[in-house]
Structure formats: structure tokens, C-alpha cells
Amino acid sequence: MTAETAKDDWPLEDRGVAYGDGLFETVLVRDGRPLLWEQHLARLARGCGVLGIPLPAREALEAPLVEAGEGLSVLKLILTRGSGGRGYALPIPSDPQLRWRLSPFAPSAQRWRQGVRVRHCRLRLGIQPMLAGLKHLNRLENVLARAEWTDADTAEGLLCDSEGRLVEATCMNLVWQRDGKLETPRLDRCGVAGTLRSVLLERAPIHEVDAFPSALDGVEALWLGNSLQGLWPVARLDDAAGTPIRHWTIGPAHRRLQALAHAALGYPPVT
Structure with missing residues (x-):
């Protein structure tokens, strides 16, 4: 039930790796349904607005949920600005990268x-x-x-x-x-x-x-x-x-x- 990006698909020059230039959300998923989803999307949208990173389409953010099975799991979404730019200067235009992972979960x-x-x-x-x-x-x-x-x-x-x-x-x-x-x-x-x-x-x-x-x-x-x-x-x-x-x-x-x-x-x- 786990999907990950291969190592060679996450270059060292990705600004999320190099500078922490990005955002993430960890979402509780129950039987394929994300809990507090609207709140997670709203926070991600606020973060994108502050950092100036284009917000992915809702369909792209929800696509990983088709992999979720029954029971509880955690969806981790990571959105980076992508690669490019010289030093701290922003790449124009940017090429945001969205990665995700689904993992089984049990609360304490x-x-x-x-x-x-x-x-x-x-x-x-x-x-x-x-x-x-x-x-x-x-x-x-x-x-x-x-x-x-x-x-x-x-x-x-x-x-x-x-x-x-x-x-x-x-x-x-x-x-x-x-x-x-x-x-x-x-x-x-x-x-x-x-x-x-x-x-x-x-x-x-x-x-x-x-x-x-x-x-x-x-x-x-x-x-x-x-x-x-x-x-x-x-x-x-x-x-x-x-x-x-x-x-x-x-x-x-x-x-x-x-x-x-x-x-x-x-x-x-x-x-």
C-alpha cells in the first residue's frame, strides 16, 4: 500500500532537499477517505500563497487516495518548488514537484x-x-x-x-x-x-x-x-x-x- 518516488527521481538540486523550500501535509485516511481534508487543503493553499508555489490541482492531490485500502492509513504529501534558480534566487518559472506516500497507521x-x-x-x-x-x-x-x-x-x-x-x-x-x-x-x-x-x-x-x-x-x-x-x-x-x-x-x-x-x-x- 506504499508508493514512493525512486531516489533518482528526487534530484539533489531539488529546492525542498537543498533549502526546505516546500510544504507538507500528513492526512489521516479511513477506508480511503481523507479526514479533515478541507482543512488540510486550506492550510496547503495558504502555504503556497506565502511561498509563491503554484497549488496543485485538487485532482492531483487526491490521486494517491485510490491506493488506500480499508482501515486506517496516513497520506503524506510533499510539495517542493522543484529545481532551478541560482543559490537562493527563485527559478522563474518554477516547476513544483508533488510526491506522496501512504503508510498503515494505528493510533495510541x-x-x-x-x-x-x-x-x-x-x-x-x-x-x-x-x-x-x-x-x-x-x-x-x-x-x-x-x-x-x-x-x-x-x-x-x-x-x-x-x-x-x-x-x-x-x-x-x-x-x-x-x-x-x-x-x-x-x-x-x-x-x-x-x-x-x-x-x-x-x-x-x-x-x-x-x-x-x-x-x-x-x-x-x-x-x-x-x-x-x-x-x-x-x-x-x-x-x-x-x-x-x-x-x-x-x-x-x-x-x-x-x-x-x-x-x-x-x-x-x-x-
Whole structure:
């Protein structure tokens, strides 16, 4: 069920390889149907507009789905500007290249039920409003942040920007409940605006806020989520050295938002 471009079809001079000049989407596919597809297409279109890369036709983006079988899989789409240009100068015209892969997928149901342990990261995200929200190919910050821990018990790391504001986890978005109110970090400086986050903002009274890590000291519930894994409740938060600083008991408040997120992805409610 996997389709890949051969190595000799991805030249070293491709700007996606050389400069991270491109975008990608990872889409949950259930029985051949892409979930949150309109949200993924909208984010890809925004990214193409910012980078000045022509958006492929919808038919081209949906063509890989004919290879999807029954059950769950992940479609990864990678769009680069193609090759050409001298140094960083853009090729005119550009010749965008679209590549894709389908892979079998199974979410972590245990993490849905029991919650997860997460930690703060030392790495700070650079602030670049022009790229904020986009899922571009330049992900070295996330790679370096994920290298800060190796223990299997830690599920994710929380990232702040260079001015100390909470932004996201290495590959998930953050939501918390504070004084009965749902909040999520504002993503107008950096970070990836996830498609599940987008749906939750439409369907739940979630407020986008500027917040520093100290804000988590008083929250009643904390979640991490993305369009593949759904929503994980956080049971324990560690500092960047791995020392526990907060614990939460998973309760009804966690389950209510989790149920809303999972309904959007076709995942069962968790009790």
C-alpha cells in the first residue's frame, strides 16, 4: 500500500532537499477517505500563497487516495518548488514537484485512556510571523527539540518561542482549561496551526492567548492533539531536566474535549 518516488527521481538540486523550500501535509485516511481534508487543503493553499508555489490541482492531490485500502492509513504529501534558480534566487518559472506516500497507521489508544507524560524543552522556536502557522519543510527546530529526550515514557516536549511564550509541542498543538475556560496558544509568531486545532476552534469555545509556561501551574486540564493521534490528556508535566512539576488526574473535563476531537476523526469516545 506504499508508493514512493525512486531516489533518482528526487534530484539533489531539488529546492525542498537543498533549502526546505516546500510544504507538507500528513492526512489521516479511513477506508480511503481523507479526514479533515478541507482543512488540510486550506492550510496547503495558504502555504503556497506565502511561498509563491503554484497549488496543485485538487485532482492531483487526491490521486494517491485510490491506493488506500480499508482501515486506517496516513497520506503524506510533499510539495517542493522543484529545481532551478541560482543559490537562493527563485527559478522563474518554477516547476513544483508533488510526491506522496501512504503508510498503515494505528493510533495510541493507551495514551487516550491513561494520559501522557510530557516535558518542557530547552530549545526555543525562532519568531517568524511570515511562516507562522504553515507546515513547511524546514523542521530542524523540531528535530533538535525531539532529541532532548530518549526515554519511551515521555510522549512529547513543549516548546516556547524565543521570548518565552508557549507555542506547541514538537508535533502537536496545546489546549488547556484554566478557571473553567479553554485556551490555546496564539500562533501568529511561529508554530504549526494544526488541522485538528482548527476544527476545535470552530466547534468549541477555545480562546487563543499569549501565555508563558507558568500559566500551566494553575490549569485544571491539559491536552496535546493532532489530526493523526487525536487528543491526549496530559497526566504529568516535567521540567527540561525530567523532574516532575505537575500531575493531573484524568477526569470528565478531559473526556469532554477529547470526545469532540475524536468525533471529527472517527475515533471512539474514551471512558
